Amino acid sequence: MVDADACPVKEIIEKIAMELNIPVLMLTDTSHILHSNYSEIISVSQAPDAVDFALINRTDKGDIVVTQDYGVAALALGKGAYAIHHSGKIYTDYNIDIMLMQRDIAKKRRRAGDRVGGHAKKRTPVQDKEFADAFYQICRQAMLSET
Numbered sequence: 001m002v003d004a005d006a007c008p009v010k011e012i013i014e015k016i017a018m019e020l021n022i023p024v025l026m027l028t029d030t031s032h033i034l035h036s037n038y039s040e041i042i043s044v045s046q047a048p049d050a051v052d053f054a055l056i057n058r059t060d061k062g063d064i065v066v067t068q069d070y071g072v073a074a075l076a077l078g079k080g081a082y083a084i085h086h087s088g089k090i091y092t093d094y095n096i097d098i099m100l101m102q103r104d105i106a107k108k109r110r111r112a113g114d115r116v117g118g119h120a121k122k123r124t125p126v127q128d129k130e131f132a133d134a135f136y137q138i139c140r141q142a143m144l145s146e147t
Contacts, residue, residue, distance in 0.1 A: 003067035088134035
């Protein structure tokens with residue numbers, strides 16, 4: 001399951017999923033157009049959080065969710081799914097609380113007028129490799145827990 005609107009690793013996901021024979025479902029809102037010869041693409045409304053809700057509603061125990069949204073990751077973990085960020089960071093029951101707290105603090109700082117974060121830097125091949133390695137690892141882990 002891929003929160004595909006702003007996901008920079010869709011091709012990596014498909015390559016590894018094809019290799020491991022894992023089906024892929026990419027969810028996007030109607031303002032994005034995706035095409036794939038491998039993945040099932042689902043387009044949903046442009047309403048706020050529509051992709052997030054559609055993804056979580058389709059998530060089952062043992063699924064793998066790729067998202068940069070900590071809230072979506074927390075909900076996926078709560079359903080017994082695996083979750084991974086496009087940076088390769090694997091969300092777990094042990095790290096999600098601190099990530100949600102950091103997100104909340106950053107949001108409060110922004111409301112107070114602080115400039116938090118900055119412009120995203122161009123993705124590097126090293127980052128792609130880190131994601132690919134972590135995604136492969138989480139796929140193998142999910143496959144092993146099925147048996």
